[in-house]
Every structure is written in C-alpha cells, then in structure tokens.
Amino acid sequence: MKITKQTAKSKKFYRAIAERDLYPMLQEMGNSQKSIDAFQKKRLIQSFFVMVIFFFFGLILSKWLYFGMLVGAFLFYKRQHHIVRSKYTTWRFQRHLQFSKFTRLLIPYLKQSKGQVSLYSIFSKIMQRLDDEQDRNSLYRLMSEMSSKPNDIQPFIDYANRSSGTDMSVLFMSTIFDFQQSTFDTSVIDELGKISSEELINGIDEIITFKLKRFIFFPTKIVMSSFVIVVGFAIAVLIANLSTIDL
Numbered sequence: 001m002k003i004t005k006q007t008a009k010s011k012k013f014y015r016a017i018a019e020r021d022l023y024p025m026l027q028e029m030g031n032s033q034k035s036i037d038a039f040q041k042k043r044l045i046q047s048f049f050v051m052v053i054f055f056f057f058g059l060i061l062s063k064w065l066y067f068g069m070l071v072g073a074f075l076f077y078k079r080q081h082h083i084v085r086s087k088y089t090t091w092r093f094q095r096h097l098q099f100s101k102f103t104r105l106l107i108p109y110l111k112q113s114k115g116q117v118s119l120y121s122i123f124s125k126i127m128q129r130l131d132d133e134q135d136r137n138s139l140y141r142l143m144s145e146m147s148s149k150p151n152d153i154q155p156f157i158d159y160a161n162r163s164s165g166t167d168m169s170v171l172f173m174s175t176i177f178d179f180q181q182s183t184f185d186t187s188v189i190d191e192l193g194k195i196s197s198e199e200l201i202n203g204i205d206e207i208i209t210f211k212l213k214r215f216i217f218f219p220t221k222i223v224m225s226s227f228v229i230v231v232g233f234a235i236a237v238l239i240a241n242l243s244t245i246d247l
Contacts (some may be wrong), residue, residue, distance in 0.1 A: 014040035019081050025088040030134075043080045047073040092165070098135050099164035103172060103192070105129055110179070110189050119180045120146060138162050153177045171195055 014037050015023065026036045054069040109122045120143055127139045138159060145155035153174060160166075160173040172195045179188040 010041075011037050014044075022081060022084060025084060029088060029091050043077055046080075047077045050076045096164050096166065098130075098132055099160075099169055102126065102130070102135070102139075102163065103195075106176075107189060107193055110192070119176070135163070151181070168195060 011033075018040055022040075023033070023036055026039070027033070031039075051069045051073045054072050058069075105126045106122065109117075109125065113122065123139055123143050123146075127136050127143075130136045130139065142155055142159040145152075145158075149155055156173040156177045157170055160169040163169060172192065175188060175192055175195065179192070182188065
C-alpha cells in the first residue's frame with residue numbers, strides 16, 4: 001500500500017514539473033501516460049548525473065564548476081523537451097502528408113463511382129493502398145464506427161483529428177459525411193478537390209517553413225560551438241596559471 005502511494009506521488013511529481021505541452025504531445029504520438037512518466041523519470045536521473053559530473057570535475061579542476069551544476073542540469077533537462085518538440089513537429093508533418101495522400105486516393109474513386117458505390121466500399125479499397133499501418137488502423141476504425149453510427153458525423157471528425165488535426169482536414173471529412181448523407185451528390189466532389197488542393201499546399205508551405213528554420217541558426221550554432229571550445233581552453237589556461245601562483 002505504501003509503495004502504491006509513493007508511486008502515485010512520484011507520478012504526480014513527474015507531471016507537475018513537466019512542460020505544459022510535453023504530455024499532450026507524447027500522448028498524441030501514441031505514448032501511454034506510463035511510458036511518459038518513465039521518460040520524465042529518465043530525464044531527472046540523467047540531469048542528476050550531469051550535476052554529479054560537474055561536481056566531480058569541480059573537485060578536480062576548480063570549485064567554480066560547482067556553479068555549473070544547476071545550470072548544466074537545467075540545460076540538459078530542457079534539451080530533452082526540445083528534442084520531443086522537434087520529433088512532434090516532424091510527426092505532425094508526416095501525418096499531414098499521409099492525410100493528403102488519403103484525399104488524393106479518395107477523390108478519383110468518388111469520381112469513378114459516380115455515387116453508385118458506397119463510401120464504405122471505397123474506404124475498403126483505399127485501405128489496401130495505404131502504406132502506413134497506423135493509417136490503415138485509423139481508417140478501419142472509421143469504417144467500424146460508420147457501421148455502428150451511420151448518421152453520426154463525429155467518427156469522421158475524429159478521423160480527421162487523428163490523421164492531420166487541421167481545420168482543413170476536419171472540413172474535408174465533414175464534406176465527405178455530407179456527401180454520404182446527400183444520396184451521393186456528385187457535385188460535392190469538386191468541392192472536395194478544392195479542399196484537398198488547399199490542404200496539400202498548406203502542408204508544403206509548412207514543410208518549407210520547418211526546413212528553413214533548421215538552417216536559420218546554423219551559422220550561430222557553429223560560432224557558439226567554437227566559442228565554447230575557446231572559453232574552455234581559456235579557463236583551463238587560467239586554472240593552470242593560478243595553480244602556479246604562490247599567494
């Protein structure tokens with residue numbers, strides 16, 4: 001019983017000190033709260049080891065390194081969050097592109113069927129052409145919910161949020177639902193094509209912006225890396241000279 005209470009308190013502590021967006025990001029990428037708690041625990045342990053390393057070098061080289069214990073541990077801790085955000089951004093782009101692929105596969109099927117084939121059958125054909133297993137499972141879930149809730153738009157909205165999460169994707173799937181409910185009015189297909197094109201263009205723009213951001217601070221990173229080496233060398237020389245001075 002005591003172990004259970006201690007574990008619960010530890011989990012609350014991990015979540016309390018986590019960044020506000022850490023748990024939502026990792027959960028959206030398919031991680032359980034248990035695995036995220038384990039990740040938080042690992043972050044803290046690794047940050048503690050950084051403090052120990054600074055303390056060890058402080059004993060050997062200079063006591064000034066003691067001041068770097070907290071700073072080094074904090075920077076390492078925040079670095080892990082930055083890595084998660086980068087992975088999340090990449091993951092969102094991949095989801096966005098996969099949804100664009102889904103729309104590009106769907107529209108030709110709708111035009112070819114001319115409203116004579118059920119949406120369920122079209123989804124079944126598309127599912128076989130999707131490369132990502134997560135996308136296939138998500139589409140299969142939509143098909144199951146379509147069968148159990150034939151007049152409910154929520155399964156379509158949920159699929160849009162799982163696949164892309166943009167307003168455009170929600171609009172696209174809402175239009176698909178209207179298409180299904182309006183006795184397969186083929187005039188809706190043209191509107192779907194416009195939405196799909198805008199979704200694809202937005203995805204390309206976001207990818208370009210993301211890749212450009214990776215190169216904006218590239219020269220600064222090179223300069224800072226060189227600066228760290230120079231400062232480290234200067235500190236080492238200073239410590240060596242101070243050790244030879246007889247005060």
